[in-house]
Amino acid sequence: MKRMGMLCCLLILVLSALPSQAQQTPAPTTAAAASPAPADNAQAVADKLSQLDQRVTSAQSSADNAWMLVSAALVLMMTGPGLALFYGGLVRRKNVLAIMMQSFALMALITVLWALVGYSLCFGGDGPVLGNFQFAILRGVGVVPNPDYSGSIPQLTFMVYQLMFAVITPALITGATAERMKFSGTVLFMTLWFLIVYAPMAHMVWGKGGFLHASLGGKFPTLDFAGGTVVHITSGVSALVCALYMGKRVGYPKQPMPPHSLVLSFIGACLLWVGWFGFNAGSALASGGLASSAFVATHFGAAAAALSWSVAEWLNNGRASALGAISGAVAGLVAITPAAGFVGPISGLAIGVIAGAFCYWMVTKFKAVFGYDDALDAFGVHGAGGTIGALLTGVFGTMLINPIFGDGKPVGGFDGHWGQVGNQLVGVLIAWVFALVGTIVILKIVDVTTGVRVSEEHEVEGLDITQHGEEGYNLET
Amino acid sequence: MMKIEAIIQPSRFESVKDALLEIGIDGMTVTEVRGHGRQKGHTEVYRGREYTVDLLPKIKLELVLPDNLVNRAVETILKSAKTGKIGDGKIFLSRIEEAIRIRNEERGENAL
Numbered sequence: 001m002k003r004m005g006m007l008c009c010l011l012i013l014v015l016s017a018l019p020s021q022a023q024q025t026p027a028p029t030t031a032a033a034a035s036p037a038p039a040d041n042a043q044a045v046a047d048k049l050s051q052l053d054q055r056v057t058s059a060q061s062s063a064d065n066a067w068m069l070v071s072a073a074l075v076l077m078m079t080g081p082g083l084a085l086f087y088g089g090l091v092r093r094k095n096v097l098a099i100m101m102q103s104f105a106l107m108a109l110i111t112v113l114w115a116l117v118g119y120s121l122c123f124g125g126d127g128p129v130l131g132n133f134q135f136a137i138l139r140g141v142g143v144v145p146n147p148d149y150s151g152s153i154p155q156l157t158f159m160v161y162q163l164m165f166a167v168i169t170p171a172l173i174t175g176a177t178a179e180r181m182k183f184s185g186t187v188l189f190m191t192l193w194f195l196i197v198y199a200p201m202a203h204m205v206w207g208k209g210g211f212l213h214a215s216l217g218g219k220f221p222t223l224d225f226a227g228g229t230v231v232h233i234t235s236g237v238s239a240l241v242c243a244l245y246m247g248k249r250v251g252y253p254k255q256p257m258p259p260h261s262l263v264l265s266f267i268g269a270c271l272l273w274v275g276w277f278g279f280n281a282g283s284a285l286a287s288g289g290l291a292s293s294a295f296v297a298t299h300f301g302a303a304a305a306a307l308s309w310s311v312a313e314w315l316n317n318g319r320a321s322a323l324g325a326i327s328g329a330v331a332g333l334v335a336i337t338p339a340a341g342f343v344g345p346i347s348g349l350a351i352g353v354i355a356g357a358f359c360y361w362m363v364t365k366f367k368a369v370f371g372y373d374d375a376l377d378a379f380g381v382h383g384a385g386g387t388i389g390a391l392l393t394g395v396f397g398t399m400l401i402n403p404i405f406g407d408g409k410p411v412g413g414f415d416g417h418w419g420q421v422g423n424q425l426v427g428v429l430i431a432w433v434f435a436l437v438g439t440i441v442i443l444k445i446v447d448v449t450t451g452v453r454v455s456e457e458h459e460v461e462g463l464d465i466t467q468h469g470e471e472g473y474n475l476e477t
Numbered sequence: 478m479m480k481i482e483a484i485i486q487p488s489r490f491e492s493v494k495d496a497l498l499e500i501g502i503d504g505m506t507v508t509e510v511r512g513h514g515r516q517k518g519h520t521e522v523y524r525g526r527e528y529t530v531d532l533l534p535k536i537k538l539e540l541v542l543p544d545n546l547v548n549r550a551v552e553t554i555l556k557s558a559k560t561g562k563i564g565d566g567k568i569f570l571s572r573i574e575e576a577i578r579i580r581n582e583e584r585g586e587n588a589l
Contacts, residue, residue, distance in 0.1 A: 256528040258521060317522050327524065364525025377524060 057152075061145075064152045067287035068161055074278025075164035079103050079171050082275050085268030086330070087175055090376045093260040094462025095179045096472035102174040102186055107167050109187065110194055114163045121199040122162065123149065126209030128219075130200045135159075148208045150285045161282060162202075169198055169231045175378030176239030179257075180249050180459050183467040184450040189442055197234055197438040201431060205230050212427050214404050222427030223397055223404070223411070223420065225294065226283035228338025228390040229431040236383020237435035239374060245443045246452060248373035250459050262323055269326035273302055276333045280340035293401050294340035297348035298333065301340075304352025305332020305359075312360040324360070331359035331381050335389030342397035342404070342411060351392050359385050387428055394424035478573040478586060479547045483538045484510070484566040485558040490536045496557040497540075500549055504589070506539040516564035535566060541573050543586045 084103040088096045110118070117136050123146075125132035135141050143154040150158045170190045177186070204210040205224050212222040212229075224230060249257070259265060281295035309328025310320040335355030336348055343351065363380035374380060397412030397420065399405075410417035446452050453459075458466035465471060485493060490507070497505065511532040518531030542550055551568060559565055578588040 253526070256530075258523055258528055316525075319522075321522065323523055368525065 061152045061154075064150075064286045064288075065154060065157055067291065068150075068153050068157045068282060068285065071278035071282025072157070072161040072164050074275045075161070075168065075282065076107070078272050078275035078279065079164075079168045080107055082268050082271035083168065083171055085264045086272060086326075087178065087265075087268070087376050089261040089264030089266070089268060090175075090259045091178050092257060092462070093473060094464055094471075096260065096264075096464065097470060098183065098463030098467050099174060099178050101183070101468060103171045105183075105187060106171045106190055109190060110167045110170065111163060113191065113194055114159075114166055118166060118194065118199060119159050119162065121195070122166070122202040123159075123207055126207075127203070128209055128211040129204055131203045131207055152286060158285065161285075162206075165227055165231060165279070166194060166198060166202070169227075169235050170194055172232070172235035172378055172382050173239045173242060175376035175382075176243040176374045177246060178375040179463065180246060180375075180453050181242075182451055182454050183463075185446050185452045188450050189446045189452070192442045192445060193238065193439065196442060197238065197435055198230075201230050201234050201434055204430070205427065212430065220423050220426040221405070222390075222423055223342055223393045224338045224390065224427065225341035225393075226280045226337045228334075228386045228393065229427050232334050232337060232382040232386025233390065233428060233431040234435045236379045236381070236386050237432050238439040239378035240372070240383055241436055241439040242443065243372045243374040243379065245440070248371075249375060250456055252373045253371075259323065266322060266326055269330055273329055273333065276302070276337075280333075280337060284341055290341055290402060293344070296345045297340045297343050298336050300345050300348035301336030301352035301355070302329045302332040304349040305329060305335065305356030306352075308353045308356030309360045310356075312357050316364070327363070327377070327381065328356040328360065331355050331385045334382055334385035335359075335392065337386070338390045339393040339396060342393055342402050344398065344401055347396035347398070351389060351396060354392065355385050355388055358388050387432075390424050390428050390431075391421065394421035478576060478589065479542055479544060480571050480573050481538070481540045481542065481547065481550055481554070482569040482571075483540075483554050483558065484512070484535050484568075485538065485554070486560065486565060487534055487536050489558045489560065489565075490538075493538065493554055493557045496553045497550065500546075500553055502540065502542065502546065502550055502553075504540065508537045508539075510535050510537045514564075514567070533564070541576060541589060543589060 080100075080103055084100040087103070088100045091099050115138055117133065119138065119141070120133050120135035121131045123131055124134035124136075138159070141155050141159050143156060145151055145153055146155040146158060149155075170193055173190075173193070174181075174186070181189075204212045205222060207213065211219045212224075214221040214223050222229060251257070276298055277295055280298040281291045284291035284294055306325050306329040309331060310325050313324040314320045332352040332355050335351050336343075339347070339351055359381050362384040363377045366384075367374060367377070367380055393412065395413040398415050399407075399409060399411045402411065403409065404411060412420050443452060454463065454466060483493070487509075494505070497503075511534055513531055513533055516533065518529055518533055521528045521530055538554075540550065547570070551570070554568060575584065576586070576588040577584050
């Protein structure tokens, strides 16, 4: 008690030393100051405390906001230049600008759609499947936080952070349609895909009332910290559907189609790795311990997967390739995405090891057996990695990192809650079905309007010249 | 006048050039070319897909020399380009009818 009293005195002393707005109001009369009544004194303490409270809140908000703005920028960097370079290096020289342009076009296109209706469809209202038009044209989205999602950062920050996820997700699909999809078809496809597949999926998992939401009243609480289902399964499965629907590239698999510049891909993959810290650690929506935990798990998952892919390749081919190592890192980043804020660092390593080997098997063996032309392995890495990561989140998630179901309540299988793996499975299946059905419908619509695939002559000549009227490399000029 | 065309390993190019300079030959035309003779290509593997690359990068040197320098030049190239492995390349010799220097229209060996 004595100690508490002393602390109180100290607090009041510190407070009175701090300049404040309240002190700029007219000073109390000298008479009152000379002999303060006990009631006034209590009032002054209460005022000081409420000022202190405001300042603590505002300091926390500033700290969280700083990290979240940086995270938003990092996630944008994943699309351009990260993904654009990663994919750009993997295509043949005649298609490098086309694939980069698809990523860049999405940065612009999705941003506009997001402002008009996208944000609202994902995060407005509390429907079980889709949002509403509450925030259409960003009505009411300002510096005041939206307590449903982020008590400490301006809703504008939350809005723009989530936008960057909506940008990269459809961009991932272009890895499967690479080197043969029309630009006009891509723009129409992505617009529809964002509205029909991404928005509902994001709302179901992350939106208030969404029936897969882990804490805000979901019927099947699916743990998806940063987008294993919403981002990677939806895009990866849609990529597979696109690859099957469009058919193989002319000459595949007989004609050699080696990557035209693994140097570009290498730089892109490294940028993706760095950007992913914004993606995963930023998904804590604050700059506290959970962000650190997600940051570390993310890094460990990437590193372990780069190693396990390389080892698998070494054992199979006798050599570890640069493309293998960077592909492994990306696979690990994909798989750790849903788990990042629920698992510890060593679980992060475990998830990475499993994901690296699994995705290696998917892109080298599985794809070869079924013969589909997923040109840059959008399904093999994002669909497969996202699925395995979402399921493993149910295994490795722990209340020690994130007691999302309440204090002392187990989270994942090793916590003693094996039912969570079932919940994860429901989330995974819904994402698969949603992406599958939605993408087939959208492809049909695109096919009868703009068309999906370029003509064979255009494909042979290359998309850079036929779709955009320019070339990536004019080295002789 | 003779023309020497030598297809050599890119890795030997610097030493061939230096050796030719040492015996006083400082004019040559160099082209990066691809091709193969008995040496077969190599395989590359990208995410499990194997490609056979059978055209390998080589360097082609072209020199036109007065007859009295040809033998020494050939010996020099042989010595400096040889690694002893398959893929070291070939030397072709052919007779040249005429040579003209564009700047001052000198002809014959004077133009070399």
